[in-house]
Amino acid sequence: MKNPYDVVRGLLRTEKGTKMLPLNKYLFWVDKKANKIEIKNAVEDIYKVKVDGVNTLMSRGKPRRVRYALGKTPDWKKAVVTLKEGSKIDIT
Numbered sequence: 381m382k383n384p385y386d387v388v389r390g391l392l393r394t395e396k397g398t399k400m401l402p403l404n405k406y407l408f409w410v411d412k413k414a415n416k417i418e419i420k421n422a423v424e425d426i427y428k429v430k431v432d433g434v435n436t437l438m439s440r441g442k443p444r445r446v447r448y449a450l451g452k453t454p455d456w457k458k459a460v461v462t463l464k465e466g467s468k469i470d471i472t
Contacts (some may be wrong), residue, residue, distance in 0.1 A: 384422035387414045391471060392458065400460070406469055408459045410436070419459050429467040435460040 389409040397407035410419055416434040423431055437460075441453040463469070 382414075382418060382422075384425045387411050387418050387422040388426060391469075393471070404432075404463045404465070404467070406461050406463070406471075408461060410457050410459045412438070412455065412457045414457070416459075419461070423461050427469050429469060430464040431461055431467075432464045433462040435462075 387410060389411065392407035392409055394407060400407070408419070408423065410422075414422075416436060419434050419436070420431045423429065423434075437458050439456050439458055441455045443450060443452050445451070
């Protein structure tokens with residue numbers, strides 16, 4: 381069994397994520413290989429809430445230039461977690 385803290389890397393505090401708070405949706409940075417079931421179990425275990433649904437998306441890394449060489453930022457995975465009615469995560 382995976383450690384929940386290895387699956388969920390952190391809570392994303394973005395402008396889009398702030399607009400989704402009244403809808404009871406939260407953005408998380410998750411492991412690239414994690415699936416929706418693992419994400420759901422990890423969020424429920426860490427934050428002690430009930431999860432209604434999980435949507436995931438892969439964000440591709442952007443090309444960057446480092447001096448004379450071309451490079452790229454790493455790819456990463458984002459999860460939008462919808463909580464059941466009455467559940468809430470304290471993000472203060």
